[in-house]
Amino acid sequence: MANRRQHPLSVFTETNYLHAFANPGYITHLFWAQWQTVPLPEPGFFADQTIIVTxxxxxxGLEAVRHFARLGATRVIVACRSVEKAEAxxxxxxxxxxxxxxxACKFEAWDVDLGSFASVAAFGRRAAAExxxxxxxxxxAGIAAGDYTPLEGYESSITVNVLSTxxxxxxxxxxxxxxATQYNVRPRLTFISSDAHFFARFAEQYEPSIFDAxxxxxxxxxxxxxxSKLLEILAVRELAGILDKNNVPVTVNTVNPGLCRTQLFRSLPFGIRHLVHGVLYTVGRTASMGARTLVSAAAAGPETHGQYLDTTEVWPVSTYVTSEAGNKAQRRVWAEMLDILDAVHPDISKNIE
Known part of the structure; x- marks a missing residue:
């Protein structure tokens, strides 16, 4: 992992697209990152390891599975919304x-639908058993929803990207x-975030309940x-601190894969979708190159614990995240989310003790 450097986006105090694209720092970062060749771990790095990719x-996700197999993973759980998709x-x-x-690699096709808490629970039980x-x-797994769709009582992107994740x-x-205990290793839990968190207006932070709002x-x-991407970063930072306090030897981190030519934005309205796809096909990474960031994060060491990675390096998060308001929101987001999940799965919070 290279030395930490100043991220051009960390200078932002206003978080909206107009200011982002008017700021030369963002353009500099965008073009710098998009044309970087993202390195992979050494061949054989994942030998004897079991990996889950949702x-x-x-x-x-598909390209990450391909990279893991080529890098020697022994067992890869290919998790999709249906077994048929996973098998394909x-x-x-x-x-x-x-x-x-x-x-050398044993693949297993498992189903999990992050739009359903019951499906996530079943996946967790299966992992524990098998x-x-x-x-x-x-x-x-994540979505960029264009229209409001309720899932488990919350808007779909909040359910899928945050609560179920x-x-x-x-x-x-x-x-x-x-x-960690049995094999004397330090496992990694990687959440896929985005530099979109720099642009979140996050008006809901001023409401009595963020998730209700x-x-x-x-x-x-x-x-x-x-x-949703901002909430992921806030929650990972809080979770990392709790795991440290409880001496849990698991690294949790977030990674920004950059602009990639994928189907993530397929649910956006027609005009916006085609505008976004035009940008992606102009400057976007291939899915294979973008997936390298996921693989690198899943191979990263404890120096990335609680950190935000960009093009395999630890980068500063937005100035909001580290501000007093951001720290307050971080604690609220974690507490509210844990209350929601404890109602779904009583005593789930004991898993971090």
Whole structure:
């Protein structure tokens, strides 16, 4: 991991797209990052390791599975919304491997729908029952919703990108901890965030309940995806501090894969979707190159614990995140989310003790 450097975006005090694209620092960072060749860990780095990748049927998730297999992973859980999609992903990856790589990696097609708390719970139970170890989890599944759709009582991007994502992480934490103890390793739990968090207006922070405010269809805007990514970063920072306090030897981090040519924005309104895709196909990374950032984060050391990674390096988060207001919001977000998840799964909070 290279030395920490000043991120051009850290100078922002106003968080909206107009100011971002008018600021030369953002453009400099964008073009610098997008054309970097993202390094991968050494071949064989993931030998003997078991890895879970969610949202693994397309885009970054699919390519991450391919990279993990080529880098020697022993067992890869390919997690998608249906077994059929997961099986198709496995077939796609296997066709691209050498016979030796294919023989060395055991792929398993599992289903999990992050729009359903029950599905996430079932996935967690299966992992606890069937996996003897778990070395890395890449929580890649996510959405960028254009319209308000309720899932489990919350707007879909909040349910999928935040609540279910952290529910899965908490469910898998006991297995990660057991792996650390039994195999004398430090497992990694990686959340896929975005530099979109720099642009979150996050008006909901001023409401009595942040997550209740995010339920309101009348507040649905193009800021919702940005807010979901900001909430991920706040929650990871709080979780990392709790794990440190409790001496839990698991690294949690977030990673920004950059602008990538994937299907993430397929649910946006027609005009905006085509504008975004035009930008992506002009400056976007390929899915294979973007997936390298996920793999690097899943291989990263304890120096990345609680940190935000960009192009494999630890970068500063937005100035809001580290401000007094951001610290206050961080504690509120974590407490509210834990209350929600404890109601779904009583005593889930004990998994971090």
């Amino acid at each position: 949202g693994a049927n397309v885009g970054l 992903a496995v077939a796609n990856v296997r066709q691209s491997l050498t016979p030796e790589q294919d023989a 996996l003897d170890r778990l070395d890395a989890v890449v929580e890649n 952290f529910y899965m992480g908490l469910l898998l934490l006991p297995l990660l901890r057991r792996t 995010l339920k309101d269809p009348s507040t649905m805007s193009h800021d919702r995806y940005n807010v």
